[in-house]
Amino acid sequence: MFSKSLTYLLAMASLTYAMPTPELEQRAVQYKLYTGDGTNWPAQTAWASFDTMWANNQAILSSSCAQFGQANNSPTEIAEILSAIKSVSSSTGVDTRFILAITMQESGGCVRAPTSYGGVLNPGLMQDHNGIHNCNSNQQAQNPCPAAQITGMITDGTAGTASGDGLKQCLAQSGVTGARASYIAARIYNTGSYAAGADLGKPKYGTSCYASDIANRLLGWAGAATPCNLPNPS
Structure with missing residues (x-):
């Protein structure tokens, strides 16, 4: 259990991020559809900073659990998501921005997101591959x-x-470097595989808009629902 003083500090840290400066707010962008194999998609130099992405997503982080009929994230839980992303990025070498983008895409950052099923169990914040950690197992949510x-x-x-x-692992499987590696890795994370040179918006299964959504999130877009209308595979 957290002490009252630690809980207070975490809550204050979250509130600090919840109040973006005008400079950070200016990086919010309109959604742009990207198709193709990622070759001419935005370079990493065009990505928003992590702080900007974090600030832009505060409204969603604070309200996304309602869609699942669960209590919304508390300031302390939001601060703990931030801490976890930074810690895991440091230990794995995966860019904090990519971790945040996938988290927002998969669950809206809701710590009580339910487990989905796509051939295997996909639990938690990142709807991962049969992981053992979650706060909503068998419709039994943990709060906090x-x-x-x-x-x-x-x-x-x-x-x-x-x-x-x-x-x-998905980044390693992409076979490329730079920003394109993240776009291909996003496709692999969503569908489990990717054929080199294929259109990232035309998977054999999965969510067609997934990679384009991730590219936009990395640029600073923070919509609750995607305006992308690519048809999913039947």
């Missing part, structure tokens, strides 16, 4: 969600699990 579970969810999605890959 313990810090260890939050860190575990981010770890499972980024470093991988005993039975499936995380972002680190």
